[in-house]
Amino acid sequence: MRKNYVFMPVDYIESLKAKGKRKKARAFMEYFYDMDSEEDNSYGFYAKSWEVSKSTAYAWVDEFNRECELFISHWELKNKRHYSYAKNTAERQPNDSRTKKESTKPNNTDFQETSKTAAERQPNKALNIDIVVESDFATDGEFNAYYSELRFIAGKYVGGKEQTYKSYLKVKGFLNIKVLVKAYKEYVKSVNTYNKEKIQGFSKFIENDMYLAFLPKKIKVISELGVFEGYYENERLQTSDGKYFGITHNKYLEFLKNQKIDFLEVA
Numbered sequence: 001m002r003k004n005y006v007f008m009p010v011d012y013i014e015s016l017k018a019k020g021k022r023k024k025a026r027a028f029m030e031y032f033y034d035m036d037s038e039e040d041n042s043y044g045f046y047a048k049s050w051e052v053s054k055s056t057a058y059a060w061v062d063e064f065n066r067e068c069e070l071f072i073s074h075w076e077l078k079n080k081r082h083y084s085y086a087k088n089t090a091e092r093q094p095n096d097s098r099t100k101k102e103s104t105k106p107n108n109t110d111f112q113e114t115s116k117t118a119a120e121r122q123p124n125k126a127l128n129i130d131i132v133v134e135s136d137f138a139t140d141g142e143f144n145a146y147y148s149e150l151r152f153i154a155g156k157y158v159g160g161k162e163q164t165y166k167s168y169l170k171v172k173g174f175l176n177i178k179v180l181v182k183a184y185k186e187y188v189k190s191v192n193t194y195n196k197e198k199i200q201g202f203s204k205f206i207e208n209d210m211y212l213a214f215l216p217k218k219i220k221v222i223s224e225l226g227v228f229e230g231y232y233e234n235e236r237l238q239t240s241d242g243k244y245f246g247i248t249h250n251k252y253l254e255f256l257k258n259q260k261i262d263f264l265e266v267a
Contacts, residue, residue: 008071012067027046028064030046030049070140070141143177150184153181153184167203167204167206171206174257174259175256180211183214183216219231219263221255222261235248
């Protein structure tokens with residue numbers, strides 16, 4: 001029975017593979033494993049193992065070192081915050097929202113079975129106002145791993161890292177960075193296809209609620225009526241059994257904000 005498992009920054013590995021750098025991704029996994037198992041090796045050793053020049057091995061090891069530092073710092077920060085909260089917060093009862101049974105009374109105004117397509121509405125910017133997770137982009141390993149992918153997707157148009165991170169913080173509390181990056185990729189693809197406008201940076205993509213139109217359509221919704229899976233578009237959810245449920249724009253935003261929507265098409 002195996003007893004030792006390695007926990008590594010797979011987001012960075014996935015970003016390398018997305019750029020077609022599978023060889024470099026494998027090199028990072030070897031480097032990370034050597035670090036975890038305390039097997040110290042030289043630049044020359046890695047150059048030979050990875051079949052690259054010593055200068056390339058030097059550059060890769062330098063980059064790998066930074067990624068490992070970000071990864072480790074991310075968990076150190078989470079640990080400190082968790083400890084600080086437990087230490088400084090007054091005693092309280094466990095969160096009974098996990099066990100409290102939700103009301104089964106449906107809100108037929110906002111979520112109802114329907115056969116008609118509701119009219120489209122403009123995105124509600126109130127969604128981006130009151131959930132802000134304080135953090136520092138220098139120690140947010142997950143964001144840093146995906147920022148490199150954003151640069152690959154949009155190049156110079158993506159925007160500066162610090163400003164991009166400030167905008168990301170406004171939705172970090174309820175939207176996974178992986179979902180946002182996928183949405184941004186779909187947006188850039190649509191711009192390149194139709195050439196209607198210059199690509200907007202990731203900050204404006206969030207600030208102007210542009211991301212809402214490009215979120216994955218296949219979703220699972222936890223509602224007052226139950227749990228439903230299907231495709232959401234034009235304010236209605238079509239389930240696999242052919243039923244339609246109207247979900248108003250505001251209700252969709254509420255579900256999203258309260259983390260009652262799971263996206264089912266995030267590779």
